[in-house]
Amino acid sequence: MRTLLPTASLGLAAALTLTGCGAQVTSDDRTTPSQAVTITNCGKKVTYDRRPERVVTNDVGITELMFALGLEDHMAGYVMPADKGSTDHLPYKDAYNKVKWLSKDRVTQELALDARADLVFAGWNYGFNENTLTPDQLHKAGIGTYLLTESCRNAGTGTSRGIMPPLDALYTDLENLGRIFGVEKRARKLVERYKATVAGVRAKTPEGGKRPSVFLYDSGQDQPFTSGRFGAPDQIISEAGGVNLVHDLKDSWTTVGWETVVKRNPDVIVINDYGSTSAAQKKEFLLSYRPLRNVSAIKHQRIFTLDYADLVESPRNPSAIERLGAYLRDGGDAS
Structure with missing residues (x-):
């Protein structure tokens, strides 16, 4: 699959330095601007022709994956019901204040078009479902997508979800997003830090019993x-x-x-x-x-x-x- 992002979404020169609470992306963190990147998303090879500049995210966890990577300047906004999370949660309070809260209902094709989105980052049952919005519908409208790995559907099992252990899904998305947005160094550091935190907890768990x-x-x-x-x-x-x-x-x-x-x-x-x-x-x-x-x-x-x-x-x-x-x-x- 090839995701073609709108040419009007470029304008990368001003994005050399991005600051966000909890993350700082500098020119040293970035790869060469606007090169085509191919990643594997939910078992499929997907090529992104250029770096997305107007991303719409759905739900709190997905939105904070972008914030953790310091990518709020690449976002057109986020969709999140008010009962799904707190927008004053540190360390992302400044990022939430900076990025527009587009809807407290659900992501739709009309909303994405109105936001001039070049990418919608959501997942099955995290914004996407067969009845209201699918990735294919957005692709036909000229909008790229990225699917949350936790939500990937099991091959051959209908709509049940999950293709790998949950933390591996988290690390996979961080690494994929790092490649798509040219912040691989930042993504690696986050994954290393998260793995160290988990290992520290594991080391405290009593053996046996x-x-x-x-x-x-x-x-x-x-x-x-x-x-x-x-x-x-x-x-x-x-x-x-x-x-x-x-x-x-x-x-x-x-x-x-x-x-x-x-x-x-x-x-x-x-x-x-x-x-x-x-x-x-x-x-x-x-x-x-x-x-x-x-x-x-x-x-x-x-x-x-x-x-x-x-x-x-x-x-x-x-x-x-x-x-x-x-x-x-x-x-x-x-x-």
Whole structure:
């Protein structure tokens, strides 16, 4: 696949030095301007004829991947529901203030065209779906795309998502974006730093003994929405010293039955804090839901909260591993 970016989107001379809170891109970080780059995205070879200059991102984790690389000057704006993240989260507060918040609903072809986007960075169920917007629709409109690797669809399995371990997906996207935007040095440094953080947590995990089982509770009362093997929570839990209760599910984000949770009896429950239902309300539901009353995590109130942006592929993943790891090592004092 070849992604042709609009010629009017050039103007690279002014972009030698980009500053963003948490990232600084200098001329030393950059490769030669505006050369064609071929990368592998969701199993397909994609060539970008020139460096994108007006990127529209969808969702908080995707937006912060751009910010972590200091690429806010290459963005036309971002789309993000207000309940998906905080725009005053450090170290990206200045970047959020600098880049236009285009919509608190969802990315659409009309929005991308109005923003004069040359690239939409989104993912399956992170902005793209068959009913409202697909990459092919944008390509026909002359707009390039990049797909979040966490969201890549499994070959031959319909719409289930995930083709590699979640942290590998994070590192893959950083390295791909580094090549596309000519900031490979910056991308390598970030990947090295994140890997060192994760390795530091792993080194503190006691060897031997049974690891605590952890259930990620996203939302839902009739059926809980959770995360399987290919979602970021799976590896966040694993690297923190636990075991994802539904690691056997070959999907990223999906629903299970409460009977599965009861039968597998998690030691800890992690609440995904986002949406119109607060983390406190989710915790109150879990503690009062009678089918869970004999589950170990409920009986001992071992319930921990992480933000939505911690639990989707994003630069916040290594920090989430540190915090959850400390909680699990400390015996899971109630939060």
